[in-house]
Amino acid sequence: MTSQTNGTTPAVTQHYKVPFNLRRFIRMNSAQFGILGVFLTLWLIFIISAPSTFLSPQIYSAFMTSTPFFAIMAIPLTIVIIAKEIDLSFPSIMAMGMVAFSFSYDGTAIIGNTTIRVFLAIIAALLAGSIIGWLNGIIIVKMGIPSLVVTIGTQFFWRGAVLVLTSGTNFPIVYIKQTFFYPLLVGKIGGFLPMQMIWLVVITILGWVLLNRHRFGAHVYLTGDNIKSAELMGVNTGRVRIQAFMLVGLISAFAGLVASFYIAYFWPNMGSGYLLNTLAAVFLGGTSVFGGTGTILGTFLGTFIIGSIDAATVAVGLTGFLTNLIYGFIIVLSVIMHTYLRKRGE
Amino acid sequence: MEKYRLELRNVSKSFGEVQALRDINFQLGQNEVVGLLGDNGAGKSTLIKIVTGYHQPTSGEIYFNGRKVDHLTVPKARELGVETVYQERALAELQTLWRNIFLGRELCNSLGFLDIQRMRDETHRLMTQSMGFTSQAISPDSRVGKYSGGEKQGVAIVRALFFEAEIIVLDEPTMGLSLKESAKLVNFVKGIKLAGKSAIFIDHNIFHVYNVADRVVVIDRGKVAGEFLTENIGLTELMEKMVRVAETGSLD
Numbered sequence: 001m002t003s004q005t006n007g008t009t010p011a012v013t014q015h016y017k018v019p020f021n022l023r024r025f026i027r028m029n030s031a032q033f034g035i036l037g038v039f040l041t042l043w044l045i046f047i048i049s050a051p052s053t054f055l056s057p058q059i060y061s062a063f064m065t066s067t068p069f070f071a072i073m074a075i076p077l078t079i080v081i082i083a084k085e086i087d088l089s090f091p092s093i094m095a096m097g098m099v100a101f102s103f104s105y106d107g108t109a110i111i112g113n114t115t116i117r118v119f120l121a122i123i124a125a126l127l128a129g130s131i132i133g134w135l136n137g138i139i140i141v142k143m144g145i146p147s148l149v150v151t152i153g154t155q156f157f158w159r160g161a162v163l164v165l166t167s168g169t170n171f172p173i174v175y176i177k178q179t180f181f182y183p184l185l186v187g188k189i190g191g192f193l194p195m196q197m198i199w200l201v202v203i204t205i206l207g208w209v210l211l212n213r214h215r216f217g218a219h220v221y222l223t224g225d226n227i228k229s230a231e232l233m234g235v236n237t238g239r240v241r242i243q244a245f246m247l248v249g250l251i252s253a254f255a256g257l258v259a260s261f262y263i264a265y266f267w268p269n270m271g272s273g274y275l276l277n278t279l280a281a282v283f284l285g286g287t288s289v290f291g292g293t294g295t296i297l298g299t300f301l302g303t304f305i306i307g308s309i310d311a312a313t314v315a316v317g318l319t320g321f322l323t324n325l326i327y328g329f330i331i332v333l334s335v336i337m338h339t340y341l342r343k344r345g346e
Numbered sequence: 347m348e349k350y351r352l353e354l355r356n357v358s359k360s361f362g363e364v365q366a367l368r369d370i371n372f373q374l375g376q377n378e379v380v381g382l383l384g385d386n387g388a389g390k391s392t393l394i395k396i397v398t399g400y401h402q403p404t405s406g407e408i409y410f411n412g413r414k415v416d417h418l419t420v421p422k423a424r425e426l427g428v429e430t431v432y433q434e435r436a437l438a439e440l441q442t443l444w445r446n447i448f449l450g451r452e453l454c455n456s457l458g459f460l461d462i463q464r465m466r467d468e469t470h471r472l473m474t475q476s477m478g479f480t481s482q483a484i485s486p487d488s489r490v491g492k493y494s495g496g497e498k499q500g501v502a503i504v505r506a507l508f509f510e511a512e513i514i515v516l517d518e519p520t521m522g523l524s525l526k527e528s529a530k531l532v533n534f535v536k537g538i539k540l541a542g543k544s545a546i547f548i549d550h551n552i553f554h555v556y557n558v559a560d561r562v563v564v565i566d567r568g569k570v571a572g573e574f575l576t577e578n579i580g581l582t583e584l585m586e587k588m589v590r591v592a593e594t595g596s597l598d
Contacts, residue, residue, distance in 0.1 A: 015463065016470035016486060028487065215458040222449060225438035232400055232436040233450035234420035292440040 030341040031286030032297050038284075038334055039301045046312045053315040061192050067307030068196040069259045070274040071300070074281045075207040076247040078299045081282055082211070083244050084224040084291025085140065085147040090252040090278070091271030092158035093132050097253030098266050099165050100128035102173065115179045122181065125253045132158060133249020137242030147245075162268050170267040177264055186262040196258050203251065208296040220244060224291030280331050281306045286338045293342065305330065349412035351376050351544045352397065352513055357406030359392055366392040367568045370406070374513065374546060379539050381559030381576075382548045385592050389568045390548050391433060394515050397546065398430045399423035424451065427512030431519050433548075435502045439491030444469040446490050447505050472504050495522040503534065514538055514545045520554060532558055552588065556581050564591060572597045 018024075026033050047054040073090050080087050104124035108117045136154055140147045176182050187195045211217035222230040223237045230237050252271075260266045285302030287294025309330065313323045352374040359367040367389045374380055382390045395401040396408070399418040408415050410426045430436075437446050444465045445452075453461045453468075469486040473479045479500065483492065490501060499519060506514055516535065520528040528551075535558045538545045549555050555562060556576055562584065563573045571591050574584065587597050 016467045018485065018487075213460055213462070215452050215454050215460060218445060218452050218460060221441055221445070222438045225440045226436075228434065229436040229438050230450065232398075232420065232430070232432055232434070234399075234424060235450045292438065 029295075030344075031293070031338055032295050032301075034337050034341050035285055035298045035301045035305075035334065038330070038337070039305055042305060042308070042312075042330070046308070046316065050312070050315040050317065054312075057192065059311065059315070061194070062311065063304065063308055064197040065194045065262075067303055068194070068200040069255060069262075070278045071281065071303035071307065072196075072200050072203050072258070073248070073252050073255045073274070074278045074285075074299050074303050075203050075296060076244070076251045077278060078282050078285070078287050078294055078296060079207065079211060079217075079220055080147075080241075080244045080248055081287050081289065082224045082291060082294040083220045083241055084227070085241055085244065086151065086279075086289075087133075087136065087147065087245060087248045088151040088275060088279075089132070089136060089155040089158060090248055090255075091273075091275050092155050092162065093129050093249050093252035094256035094259065094271035094274070095162045095268060096132060096158045097125035097129045097256040098260050098270065099162050100253075101125040101257065101260075102171065102266060103165070105173075105175075114175055115181075118176055118179045118181050122257060125257055126250055129249040129251075129253025129256075130246050131249070133246040133252075134242060136249070137245035140245070141238040141241050159272070166266075166268050168268055170265065172265050173260060174264045176261055182261060182264075185258050196262070199254075199258065204296060204300050211296055216240065216243065221292060224293075226292070277306050278303075280327070284331055284334045286341075288338075288342065349376075350374060350409065351378075351411060353409040353412075354393075354396070354403075355407045355409070357393075357396060357403045357408070359389075359396060359401060360404050365568055367396075367403075370568075370570055372563065372570065374544050375560075377539065377542050377544060378561065379535060379545045379547060379559050381555035381562040382546060382565060383552065383555060383562050383588060384565035384571075388565045390565055391517060393565065394430070394517050394546060394548065397423070397513075398428055398515060420450070424509070427510060428515060429506035429509060429511035429513070430515040431499075431502045431506050431517065433518040433521060435498055437490050437498060437501060440489060442487050443473070443484065443490055443501065444486040446501055447472065447508065449505070451509065468508070472508060476504050476507065496524060496527040499523060499527070499531075503531070512543060514543060516545065517548045518550060519547075520549055520551060528554065552585060553581070556584065564588065564597065566591050566595060571595075 043054075053059050073094075077087060077090065101121040101124060105117050105121040108120055111117050132154070136147070136151060139145060139150050139154075183195065185195055185199070189195065189198075211220065219230070219235050219237070219240045222235055223240050227237050256270060259270060281302035282294070282299050283289065283302075284305060285295065285298030285300070287299065306327070309326055310323055313326055314320055350373045354370055354372040357367060357370040357372070358365065370393060372393070382393065384390050392401060396403050396418075399420040399422055402417065408418055415422070415426070436449070438449060444462075447469045448465050453465050455461065466486040473484065473486070479497065484497065490498060493501070499522070503519065519531055523531065532554055535545060535547055539558070547555060547559060559576055561573060561575050564571045564587070572587070591597050
């Protein structure tokens with residue numbers, strides 16, 4: 001502690017660099033290597049027990065078709081959980097976004113051009129999702145009510161709103177197939193690679209950049225780690241959390257678009273099966289419920305573990321009754337592994 | 347007459363029913379070190395959290411260099427040159443050292459993207475030159491939660507120095523430090539004085555405060571009970587007065 005009280009920033013003459021050390025690298029990223037290990041082990045087990053299924057490309061095309069519907073929401077959800085909050089309302093936001101979509105489409109009949117109408121409807125859906133996320137954030141931050149409680153409430157509220165506004169009916173949205181938005185969101189490249197997988201990768205990369213290379217992400221980690229410290233040092237923790245909830249809202253509405261475009265159909269219970277899957281994927285990926293730690297890559301791998309167990313159980317020749325048992329087993333084991341790794345990690 | 351670097355006029359602060367501070371008048375001169383003394387719960391921490399913008403006063407006015415400042419926030423106070431070493435250290439223990447050094451004022455471009463290389467470089471430089479950390483376990487990428495109490499405090503102090511600070515607020519900085527580390531800290535406060543800056547120094551150890559402060563302000567039950575220039579009062583007399591104020595609420 002020499003008295004270097006001169007606060008100006010002297011120019012740095014030499015860069016700080018450490019020689020690459022594999023053991024250190026693994027230790028510092030232990031959560032990601034841990035879940036990668038689980039992922040590869042399961043994969044190996046699947047291949048050995050059902051080689052005909054898991055050595056053919058069709059099963060991977062199927063995984064990439066169905067997993068992104070919930071996996072894209074797991075990315076912003078990871079950000080919210082790192083900030084030591086939680087959001088249980090995203091399945092309802094998926095559906096509510098689609099209500100905004102169809103209301104907007106019906107309300108713009110005067111325009112005539114389907115592509116423009118669908119475009120406006122997409123904007124309306126994304127806007128509705130962001131606003132609902134913003135409302136979640138405002139109630140949680142400004143009223144100081146725990147997010148678990150608030151989003152249990154808003155989850156019911158928005159599902160209820162969907163049922164009231166649609167009178168509980170399903171309706172087709174086949175008109176979207178005439179627009180280029182259909183292939184853009186859910187087309188298949190080369191008859192193999194679904195567009196929703198591309199969107200998942202794009203959202204994953206954007207989420208990673210935001211969390212690791214942007215001030216917003218730095219503040220998310222700090223808020224989740226120690227909110228008092230963050231506030232003492234001038235981080236606007238309220239704004240950070242509201243923005244995180246808005247991201248969940250925005251991306252959930254987007255997931256709603258992708259899921260209903262895929263079958264050109266809307267059903268008012270859309271998304272209700274995704275709640276626990278998505279949350280499980282985030283925790284499986286090593287994000288701590290206590291906030292302050294978690295990675296996007298871990299979540300990404302977690303979603304594919306969750307997304308493959310169903311199909312794999314059947315392909316391996318086990319009865320479908322076993323899937324929940326296997327889900328539970330893998331989730332509990334992985335969470336124990338993460339806790340252990342966190343304790344001895346750097 | 348020279349303007350005060352910082353002045354509080356009739357500042358009061360209540361938390362609901364509890365009145366933590368009433369009608370505080372406090373001045374900090376240019377290049378002055380003021381020690382704040384008072385029993386636990388007297389309101390010292392509340393007072394400095396008003397100066398750092400963390401709490402907003404219920405009533406009263408705050409002046410920096412003679413200019414009135416309304417709605418002081420933490421970022422605003424930092425812009426005005428207030429840097430703080432908090433009693434609770436204000437570290438994020440699961441995060442790396444460089445993230446803690448730049449907590450709340452990350453170096454980034456106009457779009458908000460972080461300049462990680464520069465933050466790690468600066469952290470490395472500060473560690474080796476200012477903190478004197480030589481331990482292998484401490485690198486810009488190591489997590490702060492694994493550090494010892496003295497090392498954590500070192501991080502909190504160096505962080506206050508890295509940025510352009512005019513007023514350095516130290517809230518119980520020697521808490522949990524070894525004797526050697528405390529002595530280093532007292533020297534460091536003297537360094538602030540030599541560098542022409544001002545400081546507010548709170549410590550439970552009256553010897554530390556008496557040693558470095560130009561003036562001590564005694565706070566009792568949310569009020570300023572009295573103030574003394576250290577050159578005009580002996581340590582024994584000051585200690586007697588402190589005991590008396592704690593027992594009777596009056597200095598004499």
